[in-house]
Amino acid sequence: MDLSRTSADAATKVVLAQGEAPVFAPGERVRVLTRSPVGHYRVPIYLRGKSGVVESVIEPVGLDNEEEAYGRNAGMKRHYYRVALPMTEIWADYDGSPRDGLHIEVFETWLERI
Amino acid sequence: MNNSEQLLRRLPNDIGGLPADAIDRTEHALEPWEKRCHALADVLDFHKIINTEEKRRGVEALGAEMIGKLTYYERWIATFANILFQKGILTPSDLARKMDEIEART
Amino acid sequence: MPDHHHDHTHDHPHAEISQTERPGYYEIMETAVRELLIEKRLIGANEIRRQIEVLDSRTPALGAKVVARAWVDPAFRSRLLANGRAACEELGLSFYDDTGLIVLENTDTVHNLIVCTLCSCYPRPVLGLPPDWYKLKPYRARAVSEPRAVLAEFGTIIPDDVQIRVSDSTAMVRFLVLPRRPEGTEDYTEEQLTxxxxxxxxxxxxxxTLAAERTAP
Structure with a gap:
């Protein structure tokens, strides 16, 4: 068997490392988790439990800034997503147009698909 | 959520949506030391001696009273000192000695 | 609400500082930390000097140049909206803080506003350092919950049929608003627009607006 030759299929099959491919796609509905870590975070309280739509996937992947905050400068990277949420979803008494929105980058580990 | 729980669950700088005063648009030009402090922050991040996120975490760790009473760059330099102590890069006595020396020569 | 001390948050200096006054406690601390790190050869004195030059070289004039170019060059505008950082790099700008840049275009139906509720994230490579009000509680707390009231304090009234999009910067991306080109500027040169x-x-x-005049910073 000639190991220097491979089938066209095998030659083009690329397996991505864990976390390399985005988990969420633009247009998908997501909810920001409500977990409340003891330590550092970059997901403001006002967003917790709120639902929105993934507007775009931020490239390139980045470190989890909750880990970076404790001096970890390397490690597994994941995507941030720019999420669009209606102001009326966040603030029950929002005074403005119902079309007004909040846009924010949220790290993958903080989102769930709905 | 009770108050003591909230103290840990909400970081002091997580203020989006809280009631606040009218915006005061007064601006001040940075003092030379404030600009040096900003440059120091950037250089510390370039070397990953203190990365930007560590700096943010360190500012939050000062607590609400210090955050409320110190100016922006006062918070930064106090944070850098704390983190450098935590990492064993400087000791409190190193810094105390150096500050005395600087005070004596100025 | 718990009894936080947020209402006392302020970033302005406590008192006017005269040049002749002896350095304050925190200023001495800054000098001491810097000198100790230089003595330990963890950083170089020239690195601090260089970074101060970098900071001084970044002013809103750079962002204005980007905006004016986008107004006169539709292909550049498309590239800028597709990848803000790459398009700015075409004009010689660098992103020394390794942030990305999303450029948000204002139109007759959309008005964008940027804020950082958690700290003071700001597009420093293209605008320089942020104004004090951007770093203080009133703007940061209110821009995300009552943007129309905040805008009104700046004298900006946005009609109800125009959608407001507030971008809260928290991570690796910074934002720059591409404002609408004012009417009556059809004959302006790129420099005049800047x-x-x-x-x-x-x-x-x-x-x-035509009345506006860019002043430092």
Missing amino acids: DLVTRDAMIGVVPV
Whole structure:
């Protein structure tokens, strides 16, 4: 068997490392988790439990800034997503147009698909 | 959520949506030391001696009273000192000695 | 609400500082930390000097140049909206803080506003350092919950049929607002257009107007 030759299929099959491919796609509905870590975070309280739509996937992947905050400068990277949420979803008494929105980058580990 | 729980669950700088005063648009030009402090922050991040996120975490760790009473760059330099102590890069006595020396020569 | 001390948050100096006054406690601490790190050869004195030059070289004039180019060059505008950082790099700008840049275009139906509720994230490579009000509680707390009231304090009234999009910067991406080109500027040169664009228009708190005059910072 000639190991220097491979089938066209095998030659083009690329397996991505864990976390390399985005988990969420633009247009998908997501909810920001409500977990409340003891330590550092970059997901403001006002967003917790709120639902929105993934507007775009931020490239390139980045470190989890909750880990970076404790001096970890390397490690597994994941995507941030720019999420669009209606102001009326966040603030029950929002005074403005119902079309007004909040846009924010949220790290993958903080989102769930709905 | 009770108050003591909230103290840990909400970081002091997580203020989006809280009631606040009218915006005061007064601006001040940075003092030379404030600009040096900003440059120091950037250089510390370039070397990953203190990365930007560590700096943010360190500012939050000062607590609400210090955050409320110190100016922006006062918070930064106090944070850098704390983190450098935590990492064993400087000791409190190193810094105390150096500050005395600087005070004596100025 | 718990009894936080947020209401006392302020970033302005406590008192006017005269040049002859002896350095304060925190200023001495800054000198001491810097000198100790240099003595330990963890950083170089020249690195601090160089970074101060970098900071001084970044002013809203750079952002204004980007905006004016986008107004006169549709292909550049498309590239800028597709990848803000790459398009700015075409103009010689660098992103020393390794942040990305999303450029948000204002139109007759959309008005963008940028804020950082958690700290003071700001497009420093293209606008320089943020104004004090951007770093203080009132703007940060209110821009995300009552943007129309905040805009009104800057004299900006947005009609109800125009959608407001507030971008809260928290991570690796910074934002720059591409304001609308004012009417009556059809004959302006790119340079004349550049002079109309203000820092505050690129944060999204005011429109660009013919009356505006860009002043430092």
